[in-house]
Amino acid sequence: MEYLWWGLVFVTGTAVGSFLNVCIYRMPAGESVVHPPSHCQACRHNLRFFDLIPVLSYLFLKGKCRYCGSRIAWQYPAVEFLTGLLFVLALVKYGITFRALRSIVLFSVIVPATVIDLRHKIIPDKLNLAGFILGIPLLLESKEVFFSSAAGFLIGGGLLFVIALASRGGMGGGDIKLSAVLGLLLGWKLLLAALFLAFVAGSIAGLTMLMLKLARLKEPIPFGPYLAFGAMFATLAGDKVIKWYTGFC
Numbered sequence: 001m002e003y004l005w006w007g008l009v010f011v012t013g014t015a016v017g018s019f020l021n022v023c024i025y026r027m028p029a030g031e032s033v034v035h036p037p038s039h040c041q042a043c044r045h046n047l048r049f050f051d052l053i054p055v056l057s058y059l060f061l062k063g064k065c066r067y068c069g070s071r072i073a074w075q076y077p078a079v080e081f082l083t084g085l086l087f088v089l090a091l092v093k094y095g096i097t098f099r100a101l102r103s104i105v106l107f108s109v110i111v112p113a114t115v116i117d118l119r120h121k122i123i124p125d126k127l128n129l130a131g132f133i134l135g136i137p138l139l140l141e142s143k144e145v146f147f148s149s150a151a152g153f154l155i156g157g158g159l160l161f162v163i164a165l166a167s168r169g170g171m172g173g174g175d176i177k178l179s180a181v182l183g184l185l186l187g188w189k190l191l192l193a194a195l196f197l198a199f200v201a202g203s204i205a206g207l208t209m210l211m212l213k214l215a216r217l218k219e220p221i222p223f224g225p226y227l228a229f230g231a232m233f234a235t236l237a238g239d240k241v242i243k244w245y246t247g248f249c
């Protein structure tokens with residue numbers, strides 16, 4: 001029976017991923033995510049439902065538009081598959097619970113945030129706002145959850161705000177808001193684990209890029225992907241990270 005649930009959640013995840021692809025392409029351009037209907041980026045031909053089946057349509061069409069034959073970016077099926085996988089992992093980790101739902105909302109924010117930040121060096125307000133609005137009702141599970149999430153929201157936003165001030169623009173407003181929303185969805189303990197992981201990953205990647213001369217010191221680097229990495233890790237293994245870290249000091 002369990003596998004049936006996993007399959008169902010995976011399929012749901014890929015469908016959400018398909019919508020996230022729309023967000024990835026339209027949000028940075030300030031376009032509506034619901035209108036016009038999905039169309040080919042090259043020939044503008046409207047896509048039918050059988051062109052839009054997550055992952056499968058891409059495989060069936062061998063990565064080419066049915067109408068004009070131009071290449072479809074591999075990012076489409078990749079985002080769909082990844083979202084499906086993350087949804088299943090949330091279910092495996094937390095079962096059918098509010099916590100799993102909060103993780104699912106979190107994944108639905110960080111997947112597009114990562115791709116958009118890498119491409120455009122911004123995290124759209126709409127994306128953070130969607131995470132906030134979808135997250136709020138899921139905090140009403142218990143008083144404990146509510147207060148932990150409120151604290152996470154304030155700490156997540158506050159800490160990055162202070163860092164942004166101290167680094168004079170090294171950290172953007174989108175990062176601050178994303179961190180606050182992650183705090184809301186994770187609660188304060190897991191948020192701290194997520195930020196810890198994000199800073200470790202960011203430092204390692206930053207130093208490596210400096211050494212390879214791929215980046216310069218004063219250049220702002222998109223921090224969203226590291227926040228996303230930290231949040232993903234904290235969601236799926238954060239309890240272990242906290243145990244490991246507190247066991248050290």
Ligand SMILES: [Zn+2]
Pocket residue numbers: 040041042043044045065066067068069070
């Ligand atoms: Zn086309």
